[in-house]
Amino acid sequence: MPLSLTSRSRGPKPTKVDPDQLLDAAQAVFADEGLRAASLRAIARRAGCDPALIYYHFESKEALFKALLIRRFPAILREVERLADASDRRPTPLRLWEVLLIYHRNLKDDPGIRSLIRGEIVRGAEGLTHLIEDQIRPITTCIRQIFDQGIARGELRPDLQPLLATFFLVKMQLEILDVLPAVLPRLMNLPAEEAVLTGMRAWLDLFWRGVALEPSTPLPPLPDPAP
C-alpha cells in the first residue's frame, strides 16, 4: 500500500492520474449516483484510467469516499471558526449573512458535498454516517456560538433556542443552493446564479425578522459574495 497522498519526495516524475484527480472524478460521480450506485468503473472512466488504479491509491471504495470528506470539511470549519470569534463586534445579522456566504462559497459548485452534508449518499453505510457527523458537528457548534453571542449582546430574542436557530439557518441555505438554481429560473425567469442570491437575501430577511429582539430593525447592507 503506497498511498503516498502527498506529492512525491523528489523529482517531477509525471503521473498520468494522481490521487487528487481521482478524488475529483469520484466526487462528481458520487454526487450524481450516490455512494452505493456510483461505480468504480464510472469513476475510473471519468478520470481516464483503469478501475484497478483506484486500488493502487486507495484501499477500497469506502476509503476513497472518506478521503473525499477529509479533503473538504476542514476548510469550511476554519472559515466558520474565524467568524465565530467573540471579538467580532459586527452586527449579528451581518455575521449570519457571512454564514450563508461561507456555505455559498464552499458548496455552490459542489452538489456532491451538499448531498454528503444532508447525509443522503451514505444511507446504509453506518461507519460513514459517524465520520460525517464528526466533520459537521464542530461547524454547527461555531454557528451556534454566534447566536449565543447575539443573545448576550441584546440583538436577538432571549427566548431563542440557538440549536434550532442554527438548524433552520443552515438547512434552508442548503436547500436554497440545491433547489433554487433549478427552479427559480423557470418560475420567476431569473438567471441561475442570481436566483441563489435572491433566495439567500429573501431568506435572511425573513430569518432576521424571526430571530431579532426588535423585528423592525432594518437589515444592514448585505455585501455580495466575493467573486
Place this chain on the structure above:
Amino acid sequence: MPLSLTSRSRGPKPTKVDPDQLLDAAQAVFADEGLRAASLRAIARRAGCDPALIYYHFESKEALFKALLIRRFPAILREVERLADASDRRPTPLRLWEVLLIYHRNLKDDPGIRSLIRGEIVRGAEGLTHLIEDQIRPITTCIRQIFDQGIARGELRPDLQPLLATFFLVKMQLEILDVLPAVLPRLMNLPAEEAVLTGMRAWLDLFWRGVALEPSTPLPPLPDPAP
C-alpha cells in the same frame, strides 16, 4: 398482464401477497436504499414472496415505483385544496399551521415519500422526475394561494414573494420531520415525537414573525395534531 389492481370481481379467493402489500414493502425498501440501489429481491424478501411475483403484478421496477407515487399524493392534494379555499376566513397563521399539520399527518411515518418529494431517490431517472413534479406542483400551488390571500387580507407583508415563502415553509417542514426526531432527543433530551412538535412550533413562530405585516401580532393558539 393481469394487473388487476382493484379487488377481484367475485369470491374471496385469498391471495398470499396482494399488490398493496408489495407496495408497502417497496416503499420501505426504496426509502432505505433509493430507487437504484433498492433491489426487487429485497422487496420480495420483505413482502415474503418470490421476486418474479412482482412481475405478475407490475410491469417493471419503474412501474412499481410509479404506482407507489400515485398511491399517496392525491390524498395530500385533497387536504391542501380544502385548506386553500378562499372562503376559509381563519387567521392566516392558523392556516399556515394547518399546512404543517397536513405534512406532519401524511408524511411523519413515511420517510420514503419524503425522499420522493425531495427528489433524492430518483437521481438519474429522468422520466420519473417529471412524474413527481407533476404530483407536487398542484400541492404547492394551493399553498401559494394561501399566501396570496393573506396578503390581500392585510395579514402578510405586501412585499412578500409567495413563491419563496411557500418554498421556505414546506422545505423546512420536511427537514423538521426528517432530522429532528433523530437529532433533538440526543441534543435536547426530548422524546422523538415531542421533538418534531417542538421544532414545528419554533419554526412557525420564527416564520410568522418573518412574513407577518405586523411581526409583533402574537400567534393564535396552535392546536396539537389530531391523533
Place this chain on the structure above:
DNA sequence: CACATGATTCAACACTCGTTGAATTGGATC
C-alpha cells in the same frame, strides 16, 4: 545497459442485479 521500483493495465473471481419463460401450486367450476 541492466535493474529496481512506482504507476498502470489486463483478465478474471464471485457476486448481485432486473428480467423472463417454463413449471408448479391450489382453489373454483364443471
Place this chain on the structure above:
DNA sequence: GATCCAATTCAACGAGTGTTGAATCATGTG
C-alpha cells in the same frame, strides 16, 4: 375426479459490481 386459470415459484439469462493477482509500462539509478 378432471379441468381451468389465477397466483406463485424456479431456474436461468446477460449485464454490471467490487476486488485482486499477475503482467506490463515508464522512469530514475547503479
